[in-house]
């Protein structure tokens with residue numbers, strides 16, 4: 001299945017992206033696709049017609065359409081956990097019924113959404129209050145998918161905030177909760193304990209700490225705690241009354257859950273109407289993914305570009321570079337989405353994967369990254385495919401000149417990566433600066449840029465709730481397509497279990513209640529050091 005692509009990669013090792021533009025005047029449009037408010041440009045890559053045809057052929061060979069339709073239809077495509085995968089139902093605002101085991105899940109989804117809206121409005125309008133008055137602050141306690149999605153989206157949509165301030169505590173490190181709670185009024189804070197399983201040790205430890213903080217400070221945990229979970233028996237046992245428990249089903253994966261009750265902090269911050277627009281952005285991307293031909297299908301093209309770069313060309317990482325300060329948590333969010341979904345070495349049928357699994361995903365917002373790690377991206381020996389994203393305009397009309405500079409920087413980076421600078425150009429630069437002879441030659445070499453480095457760019461008019469919804473759903477479907485082509489289950493995460501089990505067995509040892517006998521020498525010595533050095 002990969003032979004033709006490997007052959008195309010090896011066929012002409014000297015191909016230049018710039019040459020592809022020279023050969024095809026319509027390349028920019030021919031290798032860009034638009035849907036809703038997004039334009040995705042993958043023309044600054046070495047993908048040409050033959051490569052694209054071979055990539056698209058993969059989709060047909062593995063019946064991508066059939067797998068996609070099975071997901072949307074509620075089939076149990078998460079085979080290792082025997083579950084459907086239906087985060088798309090959470091944004092199916094006016095689509096038809098969605099059946100799981102013959103039962104339409106949409107009435108339940110819409111009922112829960114209505115409950116979230118009612119609660120959010122009550123909190124926002126001060127109808128729901130704490131012991132000391134209207135709620136001023138919301139603290140979401142969760143980790144992984146129960147944190148990254150709402151934390152990322154709340155920050156991304158800051159210009160739409162007109163509700164209480166939202167804070168996020170995820171790390172079991174006491175520093176995190178101490179720093180967040182330190183400045184808050186326990187009598188006017190709402191705590192949301194967000195955990196799909198309601199067993200995650202970090203979240204439950206933080207939840208108990210927050211409960212003690214609230215009662216010690218005169219707040220009322222019986223009133224000021226809410227929960228988001230699939231485990232209603234456990235939320236009940238924790239003491240959160242059913243009217244403030246927002247449940248969801250096991251067919252919503254943690255890292256795909258921001259669209260439902262896990263998104264409650266976002267709704268509290270921006271209001272139900274703006275949250276609806278976010279859902280509609282996701283829904284618009286679903287409709288596009290379900291109906292567009294592969295060659296015009298944005299998530300498919302994004303996925304195929306990633307597969308070309310990682311599985312075929314062998315570039316080990318992928319940088320996500322949003323030129324948007326408010327998307328500063330997006331790289332971390334995509335990191336979980338991609339690496340927890342596709343970081344697997346066993347195929348769905350139990351056999352070992354014969355191609356590399358998903359890449360390392362990392363990134364920072366521009367322009368900050370330019371002054372930190374872009375040096376390696378431009379001149380390092382390895383190639384890092386870059387995924388740039390930028391809005392045509394910002395939310396600060398008085399600072400429009402800032403935004404123009406931001407856009408110019410974003411476009412300059414992808415141009416520089418593609419174009420590079422030849423030795424002759426570098427020599428001319430040095431000569432123009434008055435340098436001559438051996439010194440010119442030596443200095444010029446340091447100023448050469450190989451160029452021909454691939455990047456994609458996603459542009460949109462402005463970072464609105466609708467646009468954010470489109471972007472998140474775009475990347476979700478991209479991860480799905482990659483997983484289908486690799487033949488893996490993108491919806492389980494067994495790889496996190498072993499560490500959790502060992503942490504549980506180490507806790508009493510680190511507490512000093514059990515000996516480290518039986519642990520390896522390194523672990524035992526590290527425990528010994530910790531025990532000796534704490535008061």
Ligand code: F6P
Pocket residue numbers: 143144145146194195196197198199200203254255340493496
């Ligand atoms: O340990 C990984 C994980 O299960 C993630 O998949 C999940 O998002 C996170 O932990 C939090 O899980 P929960 O929502 O059940 O607390």
